[in-house]
Amino acid sequence: MARILIVAEHDGSDLNPSTAKCVSCAAAIDGAEIDVVVLAANVADIAAKAAEIAGIARVLTVERAENENAVAAILAPQVAALAGDYAYVFGPSTTFGRDLMPRVAALLGVNQVSDIMSVEGSHTFKRPIYAGNAIVTVEAPPDTVLIATVRVASWPTAAAGGSAPVEAASADTELPVHTRYIGLESAASDRPDLQTAATVVAGGRAFGSEENFQLLYALADTLGAGVGASRAAVDAGYCANDMQVGQTGKIIAPDLYIAIGISGAIQHLTGIKDAGTIVAINKDEEAPIFEVADIGLAGDLNSAVPELTNALSK
């Protein structure tokens, strides 16, 4: 039996889909017995959602006022205190997990396996390096607890329909006061979440302005798609930073990705390697994006995008 603890990601009220992806990864380990831990100020709703993930043994809860926001320095000692009962502790490769899990690993005196793409054995995994230009097979030491982040774009969402028991756990550790959460500025949008949307349309520098990004939003709304962007578009202020796709943005795996006015730099392509179908619209026939696109259209986005929106809304 391999006891695995997954640290649930949530925003204080809703469970993040990344948690169910971690469960899929954990379930790939032979003899996995999977627990999910919810650390929050109010655990009930989140724990109830977590309990519905099929294939988990228990949901543990740690309810403390200090857990109101995800501050790694506060969560890490609690997770480390729980880790003693487990052979593995997993978190997602989202900014939440990337911030938290290495801090847990260091408290336990071990290295972390970052971004698990596939499970090859009890302690061997594949993970991307060099912006995904190489895949390395790594082996973690078998005699210590294994801390890892799961590359969420590589794993399906575990099925729902479970009913795991929910138990309060105690992680009575002293918590630091040196780090204070101030607030979150979020570009609220009703569009599907970039990291879980089935279709994503993305725009690059070629849009030229924030106003012109409206062309992209109109297309997205016609398709019910999430909206992404290249780093150049974000840097130029055409859209919010949380829309960036790529090595330093979000790594996504939609069924359909439509890249518009994006050249296809390696750092961008890293973010879409696992997309089902890639469509590219670019006025330069030589643009590198066409080397990876399943369907390419050489043309000017200023006419092609409205035309496409129009054709699809019929």
Add this chain to the structure above:
Amino acid sequence: MDKIIVGLKRVVDYNVRVQVRSDGSGVETDGVKMSINPFDEIALEEALRIREAGNANEVIAVSIGSADAQQQLRTGLAMGADRAILVAVDQDLDPLSVARVFQAIAAKENAGLVMLGKQAIDGDNSQVAQMLAALWDRPQATFASGVSIEGDTARVVREVDAGLETIEVDLPAVISVDLRLNEPRYVKLPDIMKAKKKPLDEIALSDLGVEAAPKVRELSYAPPAARQRGIMVDDVAGLVAALKDKGLV
């Protein structure tokens, strides 16, 4: 604060299209352009701006690696670091051991801030800053896109999946920086000449009393599954037809 420590890792330049060696033993690094990890350059730039604003006295650039990393440290000195430390190792160290090195140096120098990149673009681990903060028992502010020093605290804007998060941390602290924090300055020729006279100390891992951590071993390397070039369509009508064909719209 008195001192800021900045990590400068020597990595394959971000413009190089990295190739896996045909025998799967690693990636090709022979004859390949090497540079400062781009995030680390941003960390250094921010440290320099903090010093220039009068909020720190000294910026110390640290690299852990082979003697070749002197080049990157010299570049860091030319950018404006006051001195540099090369921790000489003959093989790639794991992130926890690197964090232990930074902890030893931070303690020895009594650092007020350690500024690192959010990830090294070779291993893409994104671990060292968080690990250092844990070992040092200090705050961490990862993925920073805004830093302001206010007395004994720092206010940091972090790029997170949901948007921009602001936290306040007591100093000393560890900050890992994201790409949008600043634009690093260009190095000018006179700065390069001046940098030659700045101190660059070389120390051994054993001088710091750092014990190497249990390693995650790298067994073999492979290129990623390649995507094939698909079809080109002539116009929007062709695109719509192709999408319908695949059942995607």
